[in-house]
Amino acid sequence: MCCQPRPDGKEAPMKRVHYIGADTHCKETELAVVTQTGRLTKRERCPTTIPALREAIERVPRPRYLAFEEGPMADWLYRNLLPFLDGITVCEPRRNHLIAKDGDHDDPIDAEKVAQLLRGGYVKAVHHPESFARSVFKHHVGLYHDRVGHRRGEANRIMGYLRRYGVFVQERAFADPAARDKLLSRLPNHGIARSDLVLLWAGYDLAVLQVEEMRKRLIRLARREPQIRRFMKVPGVKWVRASTFFAYIDTPWRFKSKSALWRYMGIGLERRHSGEGPVRLRVPPSVYVNRVLKDMILGAAKSAIAAGDNPFAEQHGRWIDQGVTPRNARRNVARSQAAVMWGMWKNGNVYRPEQVGKALADCAARAPREDR
8 A cells, every 4th residue: 555754754554546437237337446556346236326326336435436438328427426436537438449449348347447447547538517507408409410410311311212203402492391392293193102202201391390499499598608699799600509619618628728629629630740751730530529519610610701701701811812722721710710719718708809810820830731
């Protein structure tokens, strides 16, 4: 056991740290406890309920730290178990898989591997809001984006169905129910072919109704947040985009720098260097970033550029004149918008157009070297 100095000059034993790994399922959870030396001290299986988990955790001496992988139950477990631990880490399953995929695989072994990864500091934490209200808001924003994707999928399914009969249209051709009779007449005069299309339209209409209803709720909730209302002043950012940034970032203090924020949002750069070769910069693949935030900020940049008469559109024009590709110029604008919103949140400021670009001094210089 390690020792620490006491006021009288003698050494007193330090408390042994315990790391708990959990492999959670709907019915049962496997727990494994290891010390800071890596010695396994306990295995336990208990029902996946807060009282049962709390009882099992409280049998482990403090200080105790818990880790489990991100999943549908992670937010619920995090908020309810946090008061009984010295720390909780909700970790990224993909990173754990890359590190600990060797060897046997079952629930008790997985729990021990998570505990050992936590002890070694190899887990990548996934952020979760501590406030229940903020968690509900984030879930609502995520569900809204899911419903938008569902509506888009229903529209693509209809367009694909029409192509089977040589009818080529876009979504706007059938978005208005009053215009569908003319489109229906272009199909062969066959009862099944036409009734199937009507059925697909019914699914599309329901998806549109869900999106409209969820958007109204989202805006109603967003109006209660002063920070979201401040984000609305940024060109290219309206209710949905402001709410998405607010919900998924949760707190600006999560990030040590703008570069860390950009990498999390999928618009930052990764360095690649080996041996005597050149240093290469690239945008990380979408699988490693928050794709909802990436789509949101790139869409905001596109809207600001298209609107014109704002500092972000002027930035875009300058980068294009310098020979930056349109794709990289738009990404630079997205970085500028993210930096402005992050700075507003950290400092409690309102949007000031004259401040745009000051936080992005080195971005234009690096952009021409990005990998496409």
